[in-house]
Amino acid sequence: MDKDGSQSKLLQDDDSILPAGFVDKGADDSTGDLAATFKQPPPERPETVRTRLWVLLSAWMIAIFLGLPLWHATTTIYRAPLPMQEMQNWSEGKLCKTEFPLLVEVEAPSLPDAENLLKTVQHALDDANDFAAHKPHHLRLRLAAKKAESEEDSKSDRDENVACLLRLIPDSQNGYNHIVQSSSRIVDIHYPPPSSSSQSSVSAGLSKFVAETLEVLFRQEQELIEHLLLPQTSNPGSLNAISSQSADEGRDKKTPPKPRAATADITRRMSRVVKYSSSYHITFSLFTATSLPASWDIESAISQYLTPLLSALSPISNFTISTQVQYYASMSSGITPSYDGQSQSWTLKKEDLSSFINSAEWPLASISNDPNLNFILYIPHPSVSPLTIPSASHSNSFLLPQWGGVTILNLGHSASGLEHLSNPTLKPVLETFATHLLALLGAPPHPASLPIRLDSLIRQRSAEVLVSASSTLGSLQRLVNALPSISIPTTVSDSVQDSIRHLSLACEELRKGSFVKALEMGRVAQEEAEKAFFERTMVAQVYFPDEHKLAVYLPLLGPVSVPLVLGVFREVKRVIAEKKRLRSSA
Amino acid sequence: MDRKCLLAIGAGALIRLVLFTAFPSLPTILAQRVEISTPVTSYKRLQEGIYLYTHGVSPYDGGVFHQAPLLLSLFSILPPSTIVTNLLYILADIFSAISLIRIASSGVPTVTPHHVSPRKANSWPPWAIAAAFLFNPFTIATCIARPTIVFTNTIILHSIAAAVNGRRGPAFVSMAMASYLSLYPALLLPPLLFLTYDSLKTTSKPSIQAFSAITTIMLSIVLMIYFKLSHMITGSWEFVASTYGVHLLLPDLTPNVGLWWYFFIEMFDSFRAFFLCLFQLHLLIYVPPVCLRLRKQPLFALITLIGISSIFKSYPAIGDTGLYLSLLMLYNHTFSLMRYTFFLAAAILYATFLGPAFYYLWVYAGSGNANFFYAITLVWSISNALIVADAxxxxxxxxxxxxxxxxxxxxxxQI
Structure with missing residues (x-):
């Protein structure tokens, strides 16, 4: 086929009415008056139309029957079902009315109507409790079964419920007073022996005193736990708050206003406490400004003076310990002790203490995943020795909130004993550290009895984990509600379920009074709740709102779909035109 | 086959032989080019697989080797000498050329049962088409770099040659083998079906439905045999995920001349699955319309699909484009109707020369970045797509x- 120009000019459509050359030149720019001569394209053949329809249809079929399901399957955000209502209820404190039933045993061998006395005391206590219905503590008194002393001990060990044991001992000399034993839960109450004439008045006086003693014993803890539970119960949606509000009206005047000082004290104390964890790492460091002392008996000292305390703390947290010695450790450069001629010692200023730790040079970075507590024994340079700190106590030590404790040990100028710190030298140091540790962990400073303080710490920590786990669940619930575009993997819903289960178990244990178990459950609940909240895959999705999806889809899908959509339009237009023509011709 | 054909083949073989022997380091250099070797075809990775295989370790351990098990057995039978391997690749190219000659001599490009080109006389003689394949720089570079795509191309060409001669069995067994080797030739099965059906020489043709049903059954049996053999060779089904899984899911984002790697480097993780499906579907969506619209010229439909998949498949290389361009030469008689020949030739040359340069700037000189190379792959793909469209x-x-x-x-x- 020769497609020479002259020949092709001669070839033209049959229905043309214009001369050959004219059409060829004017076909492009003929407008207006030539519109009448505009050639209609020849009608399409039916098979061409059919092919085009099939082409269009096949493309749409693939798009619809393969594309859409694949789109749906690959972009649906998987949201595992979460017990939202339950989570909210927990966070609002509706599901668990935190209470701490405390069982107090009373031993009154020399009192004839002990039962009666107990009733009176219980009544007084209940009355006091009634004033504040939402107080979590419920003291319950019980007469100890009369048994031999040894058996009694083992029993109280077995039965965790016994918060303390009151021993009523008649004492003619001192009148009413109570003595708290430091290593057991026994509290001795001395009272003047009753004269037979005024039996009832003695009993009344005694019951009043017992009630007061119990108040004193547990007041601090009670305030603390109330403080902990405060954000939870003061939630306006909470049932507790509503009930106490409605009940308050009649009682307002009777309820003693909460002392400001106590709250401030609690806040101050709480600010020191390290964040609760199931295990801590403790680092004991000996920093000496010279090369002496070269060694210390820390291992034996720890096992002798600290291990008993740590094992007593084991229901709450576990501890791992490391020690180190650092020579020629200078204080931070900004700190210069001033010489106090009166006491012949060097004194650090109070504001220096906060920057005492030379974190730039002292190797205190923890290698452990657990929260780290540092205890530093600092031996100052002989030229600035004795070094003291401005404090009332003589321990020459201070506590760094949420971080650890520091003790400054002045060894004096005697050459002997400088090379090596012996076990006895370390005893006061470690005792100070033990006090610091308890303070850092949040044990109340009062009463003197260590078991009671530890019990109190357990209760306090349980309350803390419960509140923390519940509020984490609440945050997760709000997050999930607020961001409908985040995915929720099954692991999250599993964790949430687990957390809720353990929360209710913990709550049950609390009600039963077994606080160690409650703490254990609460700990699991908290861990699970945090695991759910900090799920990595969920967070990745957070920053992907729906508007962005358009920007992701359109650049590719837009151009790709234009021919498909236009094809449909064109076919529809053609069909409509055809119908019109048929109608007009008919 | 006339003397000119033999001459062309001889010259083509000679130039390859000379390149292999005169520049012994050339194969290694070219094998490292990302434009020629892809993770699913690379000769280097094949050697790694063979080493593991001959030492009794699963070749797919370590995630380097992504090629079909039958290639392993082929190469482990061969004596481990470079000369033999080189000869095998030259032989593969000669076979390809012979297949092209057979396709050209059958006259199918110009005359089909539904269509006789008015420009029949303009078409090139078979020897010219063979020469266009053998002296195509893309083909030569691909042969020297020895990626396994050479075998896929040979098998595809053989399959087409069998199909245009109406030999259904060899056509489909070969195309099944090509699909087995590199997955995407499976897209060519529908046009191959039409092509074979149109070229059937028997007097009583079965209906197209019956024909396609029988062919499908035959195909699935053949594919099952291939898979069973592969299973016997490697001893597990691991190869399915390591070969076809890699084609489909694109775990290896090594740069290549295609459009996928950059896109999926940048893609948000949560949309990766969706866009993988979309890209694969995009390839698939061309098959029915092209087959339907070009029903009168099934060979051209097949060539067009080869061209489309050489642009849009997950690991394309210049070997794919080489195959498409060589096959397009069969339609030389229509080139006079193309509108952008000069522009397209210039664009292809532009991309061919600037691609390696920009890759060098990015990877070795460090004075460019990934966008340099990506831009050139865009130019390359656009010019290829325009060639397909214009053709x-x-x-x-x-x-x-x-x-x-x-x-x-x-x-x-167009109205």
């Missing part, structure tokens, strides 16, 4: 002029 335009115009010979030489517009 389709030319072929359709040719078809149209058969129907309406009075329109020859006139401008047409």
């Amino acid at each position: 389709i335009y030319a072929a359709l115009r040719d078809e149209h002029e058969t129907e309406r010979p009075e329109l020859i030489g006139k401008d047409v517009v």
Whole structure:
């Protein structure tokens, strides 16, 4: 086929009415008056139309029957079902009315109507409790079964419920007073022996005193736990708050206003406490400004003076310990002790203490995943020795909130004993550290009895984990509600379920009074709740709102779909035109 | 086959032989080029797989080797000498050329049962088409770099040659092998079906439905045999995930001349699955329309799909483009109807020369970045896509002029 120009000019459509050359030149720019001569394209053949329809249809079929399901399957955000209502209820404190039933045993061998006395005391206590219905503590008194002393001990060990044991001992000399034993839960109450004439008045006086003693014993803890539970119960949606509000009206005047000082004290104390964890790492460091002392008996000292305390703390947290010695450790450069001629010692200023730790040079970075507590024994340079700190106590030590404790040990100028710190030298140091540790962990400073303080710490920590786990669940619930575009993997819903289960178990244990178990459950609940909240895959999705999806889809899908959509339009237009023509011709 | 054909083949073999022997380091250099070797075809990775395989370790351990198990057995039978391997690749190219000659001599590109090109006389003689394949720099570079795509191409060409001669069995067994080796030739099965059906030489043709049913059954049996053999060779089904899984899911984002790697480096993780499906579907969506629209020229439909998949498949290389361009030469008679020949030739040359340069700037000199190379792959893909589009335009115009010979030489517009 020769497609020479002259020949092709001669070839033209049959229905043309214009001369050959004219059409060829004017076909492009003929407008207006030539519109009448505009050639209609020849009608399409039916098979061409059919092919085009099939082409269009096949493309749409693939798009619809393969594309859409694949789109749906690959972009649906998987949201595992979460017990939202339950989570909210927990966070609002509706599901668990935190209470701490405390069982107090009373031993009154020399009192004839002990039962009666107990009733009176219980009544007084209940009355006091009634004033504040939402107080979590419920003291319950019980007469100890009369048994031999040894058996009694083992029993109280077995039965965790016994918060303390009151021993009523008649004492003619001192009148009413109570003595708290430091290593057991026994509290001795001395009272003047009753004269037979005024039996009832003695009993009344005694019951009043017992009630007061119990108040004193547990007041601090009670305030603390109330403080902990405060954000939870003061939630306006909470049932507790509503009930106490409605009940308050009649009682307002009777309820003693909460002392400001106590709250401030609690806040101050709480600010020191390290964040609760199931295990801590403790680092004991000996920093000496010279090369002496070269060694210390820390291992034996720890096992002798600290291990008993740590094992007593084991229901709450576990501890791992490391020690180190650092020579020629200078204080931070900004700190210069001033010489106090009166006491012949060097004194650090109070504001220096906060920057005492030379974190730039002292190797205190923890290698452990657990929260780290540092205890530093600092031996100052002989030229600035004795070094003291401005404090009332003589321990020459201070506590760094949420971080650890520091003790400054002045060894004096005697050459002997400088090379090596012996076990006895370390005893006061470690005792100070033990006090610091308890303070850092949040044990109340009062009463003197260590078991009671530890019990109190357990209760306090349980309350803390419960509140923390519940509020984490609440945050997760709000997050999930607020961001409908985040995915929720099954692991999250599993964790949430687990957390809720353990929360209710913990709550049950609390009600039963077994606080160690409650703490254990609460700990699991908290861990699970945090695991759910900090799920990595969920967070990745957070920053992907729906508007962005358009920007992701359109650049590719837009151009790709234009021919498909236009094809449909064109076919529809053609069909409509055809119908019109048929109608007009008919 | 006349003397010219033999001459062309001999010259083609000679130039490869000379390149292999005179520049012994050339194969290694070329094998490292990302434009030629992809993770699913690389000769280096094949050697790694063979080493693992001959030492009794699963070749797919370590995630380096992504090629079909039958290739392993082929190469482990061969004596481990470079000369033998090189000869095998040269032989593969010679076979390809012979297949092309057979396709060209069958006359199918110009004359099909539904369509006789009015430009029949303009088509190139078979030897010229063979020469266009053998002296195509893309083909030569691919042969020297020894990626396994050479075998896939040979098998595809053999399959087409069998199909245009109406030999159904060899055509489909070969195409099944090509699909087995590199997955995407599976897209060519529908046009191959039409092509074989149109070329059947028997007097009593079965209906197209019956024909396709029988062919499908045959195909699945053949594929099952291939898979069973592969299973026997490697001892597990691990190869499915390591070969086809890699084609489909694109775990290896090594740069290549295609459009996928950059896109999926940048893609948000949460949309990766969706866009993988979309890209694969994009390839698939061309198959029915092209087959339907070019029903009169099934060979051209097949070539067009080869061209489309050489642009849009997950690990394309210049070997794919080489195959497409060589096959397109069969339609040389329609080139006069193409509109952008000069522009397209220039764009291809531009991308060919600047691609390696920009890759060098990015990876070795460090004075460029990934966008340099990506931009050039975009130019490459666009020019390839325009070639495909322009060739389709030319072929359709040719078809149209058969129907309406009075329109020859006139401008047409789409309405």
